[in-house]
Amino acid sequence: MDHAGRIGDPSISAPVVYVIDDDLAIREALDSLLRSVGLRVSGFGSASAFLSATLADVPSCLILDIRLPEVSGLDFQMRLQGAGIAMPVIFMTGHGDIPMTVRAMKAGALDFLTKPFRDQDMLDAVSRAIEVDKTQRASTRATSQIKELYDTLTLREKEVMTFVTKGLMNKQVAAEMSLSEITVKIHRGSAMRKMSARTLADLVRMAESLGLHSD
């Protein structure tokens, strides 16, 4: 048993590259290519196999053949977005055309490689995709943490927070909500505490990332 492997195990936190291609030879080639630069790889022969797999919660990307057994890669890309899987996608194609490329790129594909591709091109695309996913995950995590805190607020606390971060004074909020000023102060104080906002400036920024004023 590898004791050192337990702590900060790179196999746990290392990025994962998912590969979907019905051609086993391609999957194996990508597997060895990507492993050679220290990436974890997980291959699938079909879109449905990928969907039934458990995705690790680490930076990752998806390499996808545009021509898949069941659905087209383009449709599958759409489906992923609908399912909330925001992983960067790199397409591969043996015989693609320009309209197909444009559709994929407009739908948010990060790259589009024609087979056969140069190993270095794929590695560049993957490392760029992993970087994109890292920053994407970081910002998602930040806003979802704020959302979690916000969800612990009571209705009144949320209302007060909205008015306060809009710039209203306590007495104005009180008038808007037909309350006494002291009640507003109570809600305001507990909203600050629950949101872990040390200052009003913090609360305003949280309200911004929650979109409390844009809707």
Add this chain to the structure above:
Amino acid sequence: MDHAGRIGDPSISAPVVYVIDDDLAIREALDSLLRSVGLRVSGFGSASAFLSATLADVPSCLILDIRLPEVSGLDFQMRLQGAGIAMPVIFMTGHGDIPMTVRAMKAGALDFLTKPFRDQDMLDAVSRAIEVDKTQRASTRATSQIKELYDTLTLREKEVMTFVTKGLMNKQVAAEMSLSEITVKIHRGSAMRKMSARTLADLVRMAESLGLHSD
């Protein structure tokens, strides 16, 4: 003289589509196509001709042949971005390939049409491009107005604004800047006035869009 044309003249505020293609027939075809849906069109035979033209300050987009007399359309696209011309670009190509398409899309092209294209495809692309430019211009205008106000602040006012929007109390700002609290209050007050910020919440949001805390 058309009197009605003077007020809210559509020829003044209507979107403009710029077309760069060395083929006069293409330019004329696009010209009549786009004019038929009420768009203003301005055609050029070369990239340099476009660059020496005066651009109207209205929503617009650029239709560009990927193969231009002097430089490649791709390089020209880069040059535009470098020059601060953030207009959405639609590429046309007679004999493009996928790598070229990918490069263009990654560089921010909005669409990439192969000649011959269907009129409706071009109209769709253009109307989408105009919409993109509209929202782009709106957000640019908003932030540049804030920037203008910010530029009227004195050095001290800017410093105080930074600290205050970070959430520091006046006395803490005073300590950071080795000032008395009353001086901080003065600078804070005039910063609020110059920025036209009625409340601290407003100032915090302005600081956000100025990027005062992200750098």
Add this chain to the structure above:
DNA sequence: TGCTCCCTCATACCTTCGTATAGTCGGCCC
């Protein structure tokens, strides 16, 4: 030299914020 602008500070006064203490009321769960 006089003027303007920026920066600095003090005193004074009022407003707003934040919290502690204390109490009422209604709904929900065991």
Add this chain to the structure above:
DNA sequence: GGGCCGACTATACGAAGGTATGAGGGAGCA
């Protein structure tokens, strides 16, 4: 019924914010 929570209110007080008045010093400019 008792306990808990959310909502509401009052009094009170110290801390922080905001502005007005007054004033001095230094840099730059006509």
